[in-house]
Amino acid sequence: MTFSTSSSFSRILSPALILLTLLALTSACGLAQSTEPRGSIEITHGPVLQLPGLNEITVTWHTSRNAVSEVRYGEGETLDKRAVASTLGLIPNESTCQAVRLTGLTPGKTIRYQLVSKAFRGYKTPYVPIFGQTVESEIFSYTHLDPAKENFSFVMWNDIHDDCERLEAMFQDVDWDTIDFVVLNGDIVNDFISDKQFFDAFYDACARQFGSSIPMVFVRGNHETRGPWARRFFEYIPGVDGRSYYAFTHGNVYFLALDSGEDKVDDHREYAGLVDFVHFRDEQTKWLLEELKSDACKNARFRVVITHQPSATSAEDWFGSQEVRRLWRDAINEKGAHLWLSGHTHRFSWCKPGEDGDNHFHLMTNPTDGTVRVDVSPDTMQVTVIRKGGEIIHEETISP
Ligand SMILES: [Fe+2]
Structure with a gap:
């Protein structure tokens, strides 16, 4: 094949080929995200506070574009501190999931905080990053957990399986002014297929109801380990020091949140050879045996396990x-x-001390439509299990 003239070649080239060439150059410069609107950014989901620890908490939110983010915060009138996420010294810039751990918090103190995300559009050269607009949230406030607090309450839900309507209905059974933190005890997402599913199943509802001011303690269930997005779960529910299991103390109660993994053997055909929970649980056991020796565990008035x-x-x-x-x-x-x-x-059960051999602890399983409310005082833990709508299924008073 030959081209007849240079002028006809030009006509063939333009305008489609010129446009394609420009797009290719743009992509080569790492500017693939610079579609309309150019450089803009919004906070699309959150915030939801997660993983409270002594002096620490993680703020999570999501943005419409990849971003570089920080949290400005302070215990007084000014937001005089700044925190960023970083891994191996690098501040992330390739995700719409933002998670920043605040440190240096004073137990029982209220902080004010603000989310700041700057759109990140890529690199013109390795030394010339391209940023877009910056979005700043309103200022939120949060009172940090306090190991010395005498009286407090928390609630727990589990096995929501994407039924956000049920979860939100159970939110109505709670007096939120009295709640210090919320436990979501697994199978909240029913096989993790997309981020939209994550937001629709519970995250947006939690953000609306309590997320900016009451911490969420998320404990992974076996259905969060399934689906194409399961391996990205920790972008959404970041662990503590890379772990999905952790411990914290509030009001002289030591909480141990463990990740029980999958419910069948690793080589079960359902998992297609893609899981390794035997090693995962063994690693966790090593951590647990050390953690149980801690002063926090030994000195607490009550010890609560969540799996x-x-x-x-x-x-x-x-x-x-x-x-x-x-x-x-x-x-x-x-x-x-x-x-x-x-x-x-998915069934209610309560096993009292001595009803399972030598067990000292109360073991309960909460149904899919139950709110577990625990009211802690220096002398007792009062546990109330409430069926969606308000009917009390069970009450138990536990002494130290
Ligand atoms: Fe489950």
Whole structure:
């Protein structure tokens, strides 16, 4: 094939080929995101506070474009501190999931904080990054957890399985002014297929109801380990120091949140050879045995364990629960746990001390439509399980 003249070649080239050439050059410069509106950015979801620890908490939110983010915060009138996320010294710029850990918080003190995200459009050269607009949120406030607080309350839900309407209906059964934190104990997302699912299942509802001022403690269930986005779960629910299991103390109560993983054996056909929970639970067991020696655990008036799958109480229970029992139950029992909160079975059950061999702790499984409310005072933990709509299923008073 030959081209007849240079002028006809030009006509063939323009305008389509010129446009394609420009697009290719733009992409080569790392500016693939610079579609309309150019450089703009919005906060699309959140904030939701997560993972409270002594002096620390993680602020999460989401943006319409990849961004470089920070949180400005302070305990007084001015936002005189600044925190960013960083991994191995690098501040992330390639995600719309923003998660910044605030440190240096004073127990019981109220902070004011503001989210700041600057759109990141790519690199013109390795030394010339291209930023877009910056968005700043309103100023929020949050009172940090306090190990010395005498009286407090928290609530727990589990097994929502994407049914946000049910979750929001149960929000109506709560007197929110009295709640210090919220536990979401697994299977909230029913197989993680997309980020829209994550937001629709619970995150946006939590942000609307309590997320900016009341921390969320999310404990992974077996359905959050499934689906194409399961491996991105920690962009949305960041762990503590890279772990999905952790401990914290509030009001002289030591909380141990453990990740019970999948409910069947690793080589089950459902998992297609893509899981390794045997090693994961073994790693966690090593961490747990050290954690149980901590002063925080030893000195607490009450000890509460949170796992999605309960410790098995019958030979008929599934593999995951049998593993929870085999690996963790005796060590926890020996340390004098008082209450073990679980879900997974979709049925209410309550096992009192002595009803499962030598158990010292109360073990409960909460149904899919139950709100667990725990009111803690120096002398008792009062547990109330409320069916959606307000009917009380169970009440229990636990002493130290
Ligand atoms: Fe489950």
